[in-house]
Amino acid sequence: MLPLTMELEFFITSWLLLLVFLFSTFLLFRGKKYPDRFPPGSLGLPVIGQSLSLLKALKADKVDKWFQEGITKHGPIWKASLFGYPTVVLHGPAANKFIYTCDGNILNNSQPPSLSRIFGSKNLSELTGNDHKRVRAALVSFLKLEVLKQYVTKVDAEIQHNLQTHWHGKQDVQAQPVIKTLTFNVICSLLFGIERGPRRDRLMPLFQDMIEGVLAIPVNFPFTKFNRGIVARRKLLPMIIDLIHEKREALQEQKQEANHQKDLISSLLSIHDDDGSPTMSDEEIVDNIIVVMVAGYDTTSSLLTFLVKLLANNESVYSNVVREQEEISKSKAVGEALTWEDLTKMKYLWRVASEMLRINPPINLSFRRATQDIEYGGYTILKGWQVLLSQSMTHMNNDIFKDPTMFDPTRFEKHAPQPPPFSFVAFGAGPRMCPGIELAKMETLAMMHRLVTQFTWELLKKDESFKRNPMPNFDQGLLVRIKPIKAIFISSQASL
Numbered sequence: 001m002l003p004l005t006m007e008l009e010f011f012i013t014s015w016l017l018l019l020v021f022l023f024s025t026f027l028l029f030r031g032k033k034y035p036d037r038f039p040p041g042s043l044g045l046p047v048i049g050q051s052l053s054l055l056k057a058l059k060a061d062k063v064d065k066w067f068q069e070g071i072t073k074h075g076p077i078w079k080a081s082l083f084g085y086p087t088v089v090l091h092g093p094a095a096n097k098f099i100y101t102c103d104g105n106i107l108n109n110s111q112p113p114s115l116s117r118i119f120g121s122k123n124l125s126e127l128t129g130n131d132h133k134r135v136r137a138a139l140v141s142f143l144k145l146e147v148l149k150q151y152v153t154k155v156d157a158e159i160q161h162n163l164q165t166h167w168h169g170k171q172d173v174q175a176q177p178v179i180k181t182l183t184f185n186v187i188c189s190l191l192f193g194i195e196r197g198p199r200r201d202r203l204m205p206l207f208q209d210m211i212e213g214v215l216a217i218p219v220n221f222p223f224t225k226f227n228r229g230i231v232a233r234r235k236l237l238p239m240i241i242d243l244i245h246e247k248r249e250a251l252q253e254q255k256q257e258a259n260h261q262k263d264l265i266s267s268l269l270s271i272h273d274d275d276g277s278p279t280m281s282d283e284e285i286v287d288n289i290i291v292v293m294v295a296g297y298d299t300t301s302s303l304l305t306f307l308v309k310l311l312a313n314n315e316s317v318y319s320n321v322v323r324e325q326e327e328i329s330k331s332k333a334v335g336e337a338l339t340w341e342d343l344t345k346m347k348y349l350w351r352v353a354s355e356m357l358r359i360n361p362p363i364n365l366s367f368r369r370a371t372q373d374i375e376y377g378g379y380t381i382l383k384g385w386q387v388l389l390s391q392s393m394t395h396m397n398n399d400i401f402k403d404p405t406m407f408d409p410t411r412f413e414k415h416a417p418q419p420p421p422f423s424f425v426a427f428g429a430g431p432r433m434c435p436g437i438e439l440a441k442m443e444t445l446a447m448m449h450r451l452v453t454q455f456t457w458e459l460l461k462k463d464e465s466f467k468r469n470p471m472p473n474f475d476q477g478l479l480v481r482i483k484p485i486k487a488i489f490i491s492s493q494a495s496l
């Protein structure tokens with residue numbers, strides 16, 4: 001049954017894409033002359049072929065091949081028509097630099113239109129210029145390290161709860177969905193200040209539908225994922241607005257108390273401009289809460305899932321990680337919460353995570369739109385055209401990272417030669433670089449610490465594969481067989 005609906009979705013999408021394409025080509029090229037400084041490649045038929053072949057490559061995780069074919073055929077800069085727009089396809093450190101540092105007035109962050117129905121119109125990802133700066137500064141004021149440091153214990157408590165509920169007492173675990181539950185709960189706790197209980201439980205399925213909708217093929221018919229996503233957004237809105245009202249009241253009651261940074265929402269509500277008016281409207285807060293949910297959920301859980309797989313497959317990395325983490329747990333009493341200082345000692349673990357982000361970056365494609373005619377690499381990109389950047393192709397470039405397919409965390413050692421700027425871009429770069437890095441790092445380190453000190457595990461399918469849609473998702477959720485480590489509790493109790 002499933003494959004059938006997917007076929008159908010694909011079929012409908014093809015026709016929709018065709019219509020959108022024909023219409024936008026008509027708009028774009030009405031009366032325009034073709035100078036011959038356009039990148040090589042074709043915008044003609046088979047139009048659908050190009051979008052579909054990219055979607056297929058995404059699903060089969062063969063996007064690198066898709067890019068390589070284009071590069072072999074046309075050279076480093078080429079054009080195609082994708083998702084309804086003429087698109088210039090770019091890669092390499094120079095292209096990364098160009099895209100990441102380019103003025104928002106030249107290239108904006110327009111995603112293919114489908115996303116806005118779910119993200120809302122005041123979303124950070126689409127804002128440009130001063131609006132982007134203002135909203136981003138508000139988010140960063142909460143997500144920056146000095147503030148986040150206070151929340152290690154809270155993150156750790158969510159992790160312990162996740163392990164108690166979904167790991168202890170189980171034999172086989174689907175790691176990826178369970179880790180997604182964790183990243184969802186961390187966001188609820190830290191960012192939205194929603195404690196465990198019925199409210200979170202009501203939020204979770206809506207949120208998941210919404211995420212699936214954001215990432216699905218944008219066909220708004222009943223029963224499509226996209227449609228479910230839109231419906232979920234509609235149901236989520238009043239819940240989030242209630243939450244904002246409650247937080248505002250709570251803030252007004254405890255005006256004297258200085259702690260406005262209990263969670264992201266309270267923090268956003270208490271930021272004021274110089275003239276005393278609130279910096280962000282309720283609408284902006286709602287849309288950005290949704291952006292943060294989407295941005296922080298699948299990315300971090302993807303990294304954690306890849307790490308679980310790696311440690312099961314690579315004995316040498318595993319034993320190094322365990323040695324470092326046991327050193328840390330030795331210095332703590334049983335059940336004592338992790339602290340910020342503990343995390344700063346996990347240097348090897350973070351190098352392993354960074355190397356994982358190099359090899360399997362959760363995000364490795366970005367779209368932009370040209371808001372005026374621009375020149376790049378000797379070619380013209382016309383106003384309205386799309387730019388597709390394959391930013392992480394630099395991660396696999398032999399001139400930048402020697403033996404790029406080798407998993408080698410020493411690349412990230414302090415004294416190792418630094419890769420040139422704009423070549424390690426798992427978190428992006430420039431004014432739109434991921435503001436959630438420190439939170440992602442905190443979750444990753446704390447969760448891996450708890451996992452390796454409480455369990456050993458092996459993969460039930462030696463090489464379970466994953467597909468990007470567009471975030472990497474393991475076919476069976478990464479099935480692992482786990483065993484609790486009892487010895488740790490006994491030995492540390494004995495030493496008390």
Ligand code: HEM
Binds near residue numbers: 139143300303427435
């Ligand atoms: C391993 C985890 C993560 C990875 C690999 C990651 C990666 C990225 C990348 C590559 C971008 C830039 C996209 C572009 O330029 O097109 C980005 C943007 C963003 N990320 Fe993350 N992210 C992660 C975790 C998080 C977390 C935990 C949060 C939130 C709490 C977050 C919030 C955001 C936001 C709000 C933006 C948009 C920033 C802007 O447009 O100014 N991310 N992320």
Ligand SMILES: *[C@@H]1O[C@H](CO)[C@@H](O)[C@H](O)[C@H]1NC(C)=O
Binds near residue numbers: 361392472
């Ligand atoms: C994106 O990452 C995957 C690994 O998850 C890789 O196989 C693929 O080639 C990458 N795509 C591009 C265009 O770099």
Ligand SMILES: *[C@@H]1O[C@H](CO)[C@@H](O)[C@H](O)[C@H]1NC(C)=O
Binds near residue numbers: 109110128370371
């Ligand atoms: C981005 O630029 C394109 C082309 O000029 C325009 O159609 C679109 O509305 C812009 N999007 C935003 C969010 O400004």
Ligand SMILES: *[C@@H]1O[C@H](CO)[C@@H](O)[C@H](O)[C@H]1NC(C)=O
Binds near residue numbers: 316317409
């Ligand atoms: C495991 O990691 C080590 C250290 O980076 C690397 O040298 C080795 O090739 C990896 N082994 C496997 C089986 O991937």
Ligand SMILES: CC(=O)N[C@H]1CO[C@H](CO)[C@@H](O)[C@@H]1O
Binds near residue numbers: 115117118120126127
């Ligand atoms: C992806 C997304 O949400 N896009 C919307 C963001 O906001 C702008 C306007 O502020 C809309 O035009 C986008 O469609």
